[in-house]
Amino acid sequence: MTLLGHLITGLSLGSIYAIIALGYTMVYGIAKMLNFAHGDVIMVGAYICFFAVTSFSLPPVVGVLLAMVVCTILGVVIEGLAYKPLRQAPSLAVLITAIGVSYFLQNSAQILWGADYKSFPNFLTVNGQTGVSLFGGQLNVTYTAIVTVLACVVIMLALTFFTSKTKMGKAMRAVSEDKGAAQLMGINVNSTISMTFAIGSALAAVAGVLMCSAYPTLSPTTGSLPGIRAFTAAVFGGIGSIPGALLGGIMLGLVETLTKAYITTSLYDAVVFALLIVVLLVKPSGLLGRYVPEKV
């Protein structure tokens, strides 16, 4: 029964990682850059939703939608101002810029909203209960956990449909395959990349709200560590691959929770990253990543 509880915790944590990892993996797949500011977009999304619900008393659904809109705009603006001018620059320059943007967002949040913790309200209650009690109270499953896993599945299905069936999705895949050739085929590479950032940032807002619903402390650095973990998940599953992000995220969540439960509560990060190293040694492109040989 305890094991089942841990598995559910791991699954819901993993789903959050997976949603964040999607943002990393899509941007990497298409723009070939690591957007380290992604974690901080999550934080911004959570703050927007927090203030919409607590200060302006808007319904939670409106709060989430508002957070998605703001994050989408933020993502596109960041891309346009910070990354687009560096399209032809070495990838290292873009990487450093992304780290700079990450700190810029964190510090701006600190100035705007202060450094102290905010406690995120729990929207997902039914008749005042935060979860369902199973097996005579031995197992408690929160509604947040259920919604998180469901949201992850829905997002994954929608994205798979989007990239395989829609015109924009196909354009994205084309750009990720070969930027130059895609441009020659009449695909607007810049707007495709902007679109990727828009989708990734909207997902970040959802991830932020879900994460803070499950673990309700919100501070300007809330997004940075989950961002790093989700990046790990993306690499784990094979960066650039959408199912890989899902698999990597869930695996990471489960490994983390089970390590905490049965091995050590203080060294779980070490175990998680050791596992990452092992996976990358055996399969350098990640679990579901494609190995693309360098053409000379």
Place this chain on the structure above:
Amino acid sequence: MNSKKFLAGVLAAAMALSLTACGGGGQTSTPSTSTPDASTGDGSTPVAADGTITIKVGGIGPLTGSTATYGVATHYGAQVAVDEINALDSDIKLELRFEDDTGVNETGVSAYNTLKDWDVDVIYGTTTTGPCVAVAAETYADRYFQLTPSASSPDVTDGKDNVFQMCFTDPNQGLTAANYVADNNLATKVAVIYNNGDAYSTGIAQGFIAQAAERGLEVVTEQTFPADTTTDFNVQLAACRDGGAELVFMPIYYGPASLVLQQANAMGYDPQFFGGDGMDGILAIEGFDTSLAEGLMLLTPFNATAEDERTVTFVASYKALSGSDENPNQFAADGYDCMYAIYEALLNIDNLAEIAAMDPAERHTALCDALIVQFAGEYDDAGNQTAPGISVDGLTGSGMTWQANGEVSKDPMVVVVENGAYVTQ
């Protein structure tokens, strides 16, 4: 070319924006100093023509960064005391200047150097342990008297005769908590959850565990987590529950503590939770459901809702100075008491006028030696105390005295959360 110019423009704008933003933040967090202008003079000598002596107190603490809450509070608290002291009919005035260390060790040392350039006499700080250890090493070498409101590690004072603490050391706090639990028969089976990546949390936990064994309390499990960014405590809580702990001791900060309470509630586990002074602030978290903290006990030196006259006056002055409606926390009270302790000690120095007339370079050394005697008392060669040090009545305790190793002696205070407010036990 165009895009480059545009980028340059954006970067310049962003920089300008961040500069003004910092400036704005700095201004709002700086309490107005009410030091008389005459006494500061040209800065070469602190003795004014009318005989008043102005001692420059240099504060260091985080005014920005993730621990800014503590530094800002301690700054305002100290300023309230300085304003009160300067309004007294006394020849001794204090001038407080507070430098931001952002909670970072290196920045703390830079802030200390800035204060040295200002010809500081006494160092008040730093607020957090890490920078305090770094700055204490410098003040010990340079011979400045240092009093920290809240850096509680024994490392802060270890081997340094010039550094004193206003707060309990970490192991002492743990020990006091274990004694309280045993004395009041709160539980026989206890569990401990602490952050083993943090010296503060680990220090209290070890003090508690050692004393718990001494007092016959059974520690059923010791659960750890690696950093305050940890968000999931289900595993640790499950271990406490499965071990049958009636009381969970959590010497951790209020941020993670709020998550522990929330998750314990979600899993239907309801032991007596007991926290250290880092738990103070939990009721002030914006959006926190205070009913989760109902019954929570914590060891804290200060209760802002207490009704004695001094606390009431302090709370009112603090609110007026900070311009916010939030109650001062223990860091503010510690800061307030630090100023009074320094003032009390200065009053007792017989040759203060003589010391004050010295050059800045000699002044701080002479003052340091004189203040050490005032705080710790005098000892003969055999190590026996021949004269007692000062005894200070403050907001965080009555009859506070100091040992030669820099530790404070005062009675602990335990509060319990009832109806969303602290009630002193």
